Amino acid sequence: MAWYDNFFSGLVQEAWKAAQTDEQTELECDFLNDILELQPGQRVLDVFCGHGRHALELARMGYAVTGVDISPESIEELQRAAEREDLPVEGHLGDFLTTSLGNDYEGAYCLGNSFSFFPHDQMLAFLRKIADHLVSGGQFVADTAMIAESVLPDFQERSWMQIGDITFLMENEYDLQESCINAQLTYLRNGQTLQRQAKHYVYTMAELQRLFSQAGFTVTEKYSNLDGSDFLLGDDRLLLIAQKNG
Structure with missing residues (x-):
């Protein structure tokens, strides 16, 4: 069982949703709209779609969106919202590495910092599946x-964050052998405490570019911001x- 199989539920989901703003979602979807260069009606794949903040907005722009996520509550929320607005969004529940997908897509994206979940062999398989x-x-x-x-350059072993009424503590340990951050996460609200463990695999830019190349991609741009800064x-x-x- 992967560490993320049962990670995304309860306070974890509530904290993540509270940390995102409508303005941020709109800016990110405008960025995707510009980068993917799609026409209305074309198909888009949302990898690790969560509750669908990007998928729903892109569907409102006229795209047909398929979202994949491992969280039952997220997929249920996505499907309810899509049905309520009669939007062309299809949600798939499951691990992206093993979930069967249908049609080919004209564009795909993975936003929200879930891109670091996989060690080398699984990352290559992940990228190849997208390709x-x-x-x-x-x-x-x-x-x-x-x-x-x-x-x-500025590794943080411990950090606190306040997200609405949820207090969030992240304690990080860097595994030199695996190039992996082992994170202990604690969520606190009104006397309720939830702890989770996470892993984030760390790649250099050169490593990522080699993986993308092996998977059948050419890296074309590397931005630091939605405004297109290098x-x-x-x-x-x-x-x-x-x-x-091609």
């Missing part, structure tokens, strides 16, 4: 805050754009 379900020339957008050039050492976010090879 296999993209049409030739299709674009994929990957979002991560766990690339080595972001994490290691990614530089120490930037806390990477938006990597890759195109499936």
Whole structure:
């Protein structure tokens, strides 16, 4: 069983949702709309879709979106919202690595910092599966805050965050042998305490580019922000754009 199989529920989900704003979602969807260069009606794959904040907004723009997530409560919320608005969104519950997908897609994305969940062999399989379900020339957008050039210059062993009425503590330990961050997460609210453990595998930019190449992609852009700023050492976010090879 993978560490993330039963991770996304309860306070974890509530904290994540509370940390996202409608403005942020709108800006990210505008970014995807510009980068993916799709026409209304074309098919988009949302990898680790969560409760569908991007999938639903892109469907409102006219795209047909398929979302995959391992959280039952997230997929249920996505499907309810799509049915309520009669939006062209299809939710698949399951582990992306083993979930069967249907049609080829003109574009795909993985936003929200779930991109770092896999060790090397699984990461390659993950990228190959995305490539296999993209049409030739299709674009994929990957979002991560766990690339080595972001994490290691100022590694944080302990940090606190207040998200609405939820207090969130992250305690990190870096595994040199695995190039992996083992995180102990604690969520506190009104006397309720929830603890979870997570793993984030850390890749250098060069490693990521080699993995994308092996999976059948060409990396075309590396941004640090939605405004298209180039990614530089120490930037806390990477938006990597890759195109499936013909």
